[in-house]
Amino acid sequence: MVLFNDEIVQILWDTWNIRGLIILSLVLQCFLILVATFRKQMGGNSVFKSSLWVAYLLADWAATVTIGLIFDDRSYDITVLWAPFLLLHLGGPDTITSFSLEDNEFWIRHLLGLMVQICSTVFVILQPIRDNKLLLPTLLVFIVGLIKYAERNSAFYHASFDHYGDKIPNVSFLEKTAATESETESHYPGIMLRRELGPYGTIKNLLVGPLLSPHRRNLSRRAFLKRQSADQSRKVLNIMEIELSLLYETLYTKLPVVHCKIGYVLRIISLVCSFGALMSFMSITKYYKLRKFDVWLTYSLLISAIALEFISIGLLFSSDFNLLDHYYWQGNREIKFLYWKVEFDHMSTGFKNRCRWSKKICQNNLIANHFSDCPRWLVKLANFLSIRISNLKDRTLEDQEWDFIFDELTRKAQTAETVEEGKRLCLQRGDGILDDDGMRHLIWSIKELDYTESLLTWHIATEICFQVDQNTASGNTKYKAISKLLSDYMFYLLAWQPAMMATVSIDRKEVCKLAYHDLNDFFTERSDLDLQSLAKRVFSNEAPRNYVLKVTGYERTSVIRGARMLAHQLRDENSGFPWELMSKVWVELMCYAAINCGSHVHAQQTSKGGQLLTFVWLLMNHLGLGTQFSTEQHSQARGTELGQDQP
Structure with missing residues (x-):
């Protein structure tokens, strides 16, 4: 007995294809608007990122395909009503417009897609217009969908780098409010936020704006150098979290488009039209018989549109963008409000206790990669297929670790009185510390090696020293933990985030591969070694006189050989490492x-x-250690060219 034949399958498809895709589109919209709010603090989670990416792609696909199906089947008034809902879904939620920066650069393509979808929807609505009993709710929903889709394309346009800096003022927000310092600042940290976090402040200039003036650099530098206690360093971290949150909201959400007078008017129109569509549909269905399932599906679409609208409005008013932008326009009258808002974010719990950064520091270690937790047969198979298996782990950044980084940067910034001195300090990659501490004999590990080789040499040497000194009682536990944290973090960036390592000028994969190959020479039987034993075996061998190997007639740098030499030079028999x-x-x-x-x-x-x-990059620029500051001569020349005075 055949349960299904071609005719039954065709009937099922004709009945449920549009309805099934509309349900899928609705579910995806709810998922995106709720889940995308956690993107700033969970974006590094691979499962979260993958699911969000799939939902983001499927949402556009489902809406586009469904409009095409309705375009082919306009025999029912209810399906015509569903078409503008798909236009609304293509507008996407306010919490995510683009998945990556590249999406913003394709704003012209999205604009073309907007025109095509609008034409298709208008054509669907116009065909049965004379006999369409649901014309009023259809037109109201179409207005809402048109607004949503236009907002999304406007967000793409303004977030593209060609137009992102259009609204950067010539006179910085810092300079406008430099005179507001008073005794009130000690009681209301909101003034500090207002002076240093304008809605188009330093971070926007760092991305696409002109070179920052020396006057602006000095204002920022003085403000941040005042805050050198442990408690103040964490407040500075919070300030930068808010700045990066503003950056995220302007690049990846609709907030800059919605948060303006026109945006507020359009949001009110959307709400009125959504309520009007719901009321008119309720009144029409009393006299016009429709399939019960179709009626409930339409109610779900209408109610969810209104609910998601209210959620979007709530997220808008609770966003950092709205908070600081509102304070920017209101001035000192809003000091108490801003103070309460910032403190409330930190002191309350639950939903109001806002987390703007995961504070997760990924860790990876070249030596530890030899000891994967995977089964041995899987490791052998991966090696045979030239697939790398590594142990990626996460560490939460502790307060004392951030305090140490902050103290080191402020100490360095205190000597950077001029722009030129700040740029010079930025070129140091370890040699500055070695010079200051009288460790000139270690300069070879910095100056004579490429940055990649230097980083790997210090990474392996740090791991060797850490394992050798593992069971030694010393008062350097804090610095040992920080060295281990930063060593594994920088190797993770080198191996897994090469885009962030713009300083790499040679083949990093080849250097890592050679180092990994050299490390294999210290294995006899894999089973008789653990991580600590391997590190001690590498260290216990006689330190080489140099780090250059002659291999089949040519010379190459041995990172393992250099790391052993560095570890021996770091070791002091009396005081340890x-x-x-x-x-x-x-x-x-x-x-x-x-x-x-x-x-x-x-x-x-x-x-x-x-x-x-x-965060280190942003703090360095706030402290005047960046490379995007103009000199006095450059600023005067630019002022003359523009015909106006420059600070």
Whole structure:
């Protein structure tokens, strides 16, 4: 007995294809608007990122395909009503417009898609217009869909780098409010936020704006150098979290488009039209018989549209963009409000306790990669197929670790009185610390090696020292932990985030592969070694006189050989390993990578859970250690060219 034949399958498809895709589209919209709000702090989670990416792609696909199906089947008034709902869904939720920065650059393609979809929807509505009993709710929903889709395309346009800096003022927000410092500042940290976090402040200039003036640099530098206690360093971290949150909201959401006078008017029109469509549909269905399932599906679409609208409005008013932009226009009258808002975000719990960054620091280690938790047969298979298996782990950034990084950067910034001096300090990648501490004999590990080789040499040497010193009681536990954290973090960036390592000028894969191959020479039987035993075996061998190997007639740098030599030079028989010095070198190595990483790459990280390197980059620029500041001569020349005075 045949349960299904071609005729039954065709009937089922004709009945449920449009309805099934509309349900899918509705579910995806609800998923996106609720889940995308956690993107800033969970974007680095691979499961979360993958599910959000799939939902983002499926949402556009489902809406587009369904409009095409309705275009072919306009025999029912109810299906004509569903067409503008798909236009509304193509507008997407306010919490996510683009998945990546590249989406914003294709705003012309999205504009063309808007025109095509609008024409298709208008054609669907106009065909049965004379006999359509649901024409009024259809037209009302069409207005809402048109507004939503236009908002999304406007968000793409304004977030593209060609137009992102259009609204940057010539006179910075910092300079306008520099005179507002008073005794009130000690009671209301909102003034500090207002002075340093204008809606088009420093971070926007760092992305696409002109070079920052020396006057603006000095204002920012003085403001941040005042806050050198442990408690103040965490407040500075919170300020930068808000700044990066603003950056995320302007690049990946509709908030800049919605948060304006026109946006508010359009939002009111959307709500009125949505309620009008619901009321008119309720009255029409009393006299016009429809399939019960279709009626309930339409009610679900209408009610969900209204509910998601209210959710979007709530998210808009609770956003950092709205908070600081509102304060920007209201001025000092809003000091108490801003103070209460910022404190409330930190002191309350639950939904109001806002998390803007995951504070997760990914860790990876070249030596530890030899000891994967995967079964041995899987490791052998991966090696045979030339597939790398590594142990990626997460660490939460502790307060004392951030305090140490902040103290090191402020110490460095205190000597950077001029723009030229700040730029010079940015070129240091460990040699500055070694010079200051009288460790000139270690300069070879910085100056004579490429940045990749230097980083790997210090990474392996740090791991060797850490394992050898594992069971040794010392007072350097804090610095040992910081050195280990930054060493594994920088190797993770080198191996897994090469876009953030713009300083790499040679084949990083080849260098890592050679180092991994050299490490294999210390294995006899894999089963008789663990991580600590391997590190001690590498360290216990006699230190080489140099780090150059002759292999089949040519010379190449051996990272393992250099790391062994560095570890022996770091070891002091009386005092052990200089962990404080090593941790400072790692901070300088990280600063060098941060300041040489492209600003657009840092902007991408705001949607992926954030990176410590991005916070270091932003802090360096606030302290006047960036490379995007103009000199006095450049500022005067630019002022003459523009015909106006420059600070």
